[in-house]
Amino acid sequence: MTKSYNLIVVIPVGPNEAFDYVLDTIDSIIHYTGPKRKIILLDDTGGKDTCDVLQSQVPDLDVLKTPRNYGMRGGLYLSLSAGYLHAYKNYDFKVLLKMDTDALIIGEKPEEDAIDFFAQHPDVGIIGHYRFGTQPDVDDKHWSKEQLIKESRRKNLFRDPILCLSLRRLLRQARANGFKMGDYIFGGSCFMSAEYVRRLAEGNLLLRKELGRSLLEEDHTWGLLAKAVGLEMADFTTGELPMAMEWKALPCAPEELVAKKKKVIHSTRRWEDLGEAEIRKFFREIRNALADV
Numbered sequence: 001m002t003k004s005y006n007l008i009v010v011i012p013v014g015p016n017e018a019f020d021y022v023l024d025t026i027d028s029i030i031h032y033t034g035p036k037r038k039i040i041l042l043d044d045t046g047g048k049d050t051c052d053v054l055q056s057q058v059p060d061l062d063v064l065k066t067p068r069n070y071g072m073r074g075g076l077y078l079s080l081s082a083g084y085l086h087a088y089k090n091y092d093f094k095v096l097l098k099m100d101t102d103a104l105i106i107g108e109k110p111e112e113d114a115i116d117f118f119a120q121h122p123d124v125g126i127i128g129h130y131r132f133g134t135q136p137d138v139d140d141k142h143w144s145k146e147q148l149i150k151e152s153r154r155k156n157l158f159r160d161p162i163l164c165l166s167l168r169r170l171l172r173q174a175r176a177n178g179f180k181m182g183d184y185i186f187g188g189s190c191f192m193s194a195e196y197v198r199r200l201a202e203g204n205l206l207l208r209k210e211l212g213r214s215l216l217e218e219d220h221t222w223g224l225l226a227k228a229v230g231l232e233m234a235d236f237t238t239g240e241l242p243m244a245m246e247w248k249a250l251p252c253a254p255e256e257l258v259a260k261k262k263k264v265i266h267s268t269r270r271w272e273d274l275g276e277a278e279i280r281k282f283f284r285e286i287r288n289a290l291a292d293v
Contacts, residue, residue: 004092007037007111009099010083012076015045015069017101021268022050024280026058028105031287032263037111038062038091042079044069062086074214077221081206084192088201094118096192100266102276103189106283107263113242114191117234125196125231126222129186129245144220145181151214163210174227185226185233186245187219188266199229254282 009029013022029039040062043051046069055063064086070078080098087096095114117127150156152167171179200206205225214221226233237243242263244251250271251257257265268279 002090002092003038005036005038006094006115007033008087008091008093008096009033009037009039010042010080010087010096011039011099011101012042012044012079012083013051013101015048017045017050019050019053021276021280022101023054023057024284025099025101025104026054026061028283028287029099030058031291032105032108033111034109038087038093040064040083040086042066042083044079070212073217074212074221076218077214078207078209078212080218081208084197085201085206088197093194095194096197097189097264098187098192099189099264100187102268103264103266104268104280104283105264106257106286107242107261110242110263111191113263114236117236118191118193118195121232121234122195123232124193124234125199125226125229126185126190126192127234127236128190128243129188129237130233130235131182131184131186144184144216147216148181148220148224151216160210160213163213166208166210167214170224170228173229174224177227177230179224179227183227183233184220184223186247186266187217187222188245188247189243189264190219190222191236192222193231196226196229196231199231200225203229205229250279254279258286 026039041051041054043063043065045051051063055061064082066079066082070076087093095111095118114127118124152164152171156164211221223233235241237245244257244262244265246267248267248269250265250267253271269276271279
């Protein structure tokens with residue numbers, strides 16, 4: 001009998017991850033999310049025992065080992081594809097949360113916010129920090145747009161015909177659904193609906209070897225695929241929405257994130273003069289204080 005969960009969390013773990021930080025991120029998930037949750041680690045460590053040790057310490061943790069270290073960009077698309085396909089084949093679930101190891105949960109039951117959002121917006125498949133062509137960091141010359149054009153243009157047929165033809169087909173489908181070059185949801189942490197994962201799996205859009213050869217970042221690929229299967233992307237970070245995302249640092253001070261009642265954050269790597277150890281300690285002490293109440 002297929003097990004049912006409200007939330008599936010998929011975390012890719014690379015070869016250079018600090019064990020204590022990965023464990024801290026997992027602890028934040030267990031502390032703040034409801035019990036109907038499944039955590040899947042994608043072991044992309046290339047043979048290190050990090051994920052095996054975590055599995056021995058954390059109850060009911062799934063670990064999927066990649067055949068080799070796939071790396072970033074298209075490689076990360078392949079790793080995540082394995083996790084999404086595993087979730088689709090083995091579990092019934094309402095939402096999937098992709099988290100990097102430098103993401104953290106800091107507020108109660110963010111999955112319920114995501115479930116409610118998707119119920120109210122069934123045409124949306126992926127939510128988080130929505131970056132698109134009108135924002136200054138993704139303008140007409142943004143590299144992801146240029147890379148997508150480069151890999152799908154006719155002259156690339158001679159270098160990698162399967163990738164080129166695949167991207168051209170996906171672009172036709174996505175553009176028919178309103179896709180604009182440069183649209184994507186930031187991949188540090190984002191929610192996907194069960195419907196989006198279903199369409200990816202049943203549309204044979206997971207574990208595509210040619211997409212694994214793309215030099216697009218994985219979040220740009222998921223944005224393209226969302227529009228190709230007829231689903232929208234939406235913001236889940238601004239104002240009172242529960243996520244707070246930035247690339248290599250927190251988007252604001254830890255105290256401000258708490259005051260704003262944010263629930264999922266990225267990145268724990270730094271904030272001004274604070275390093276990752278200090279940032280994680282701040283949020284861990286809040287969890288410990290709540291556990292003692």
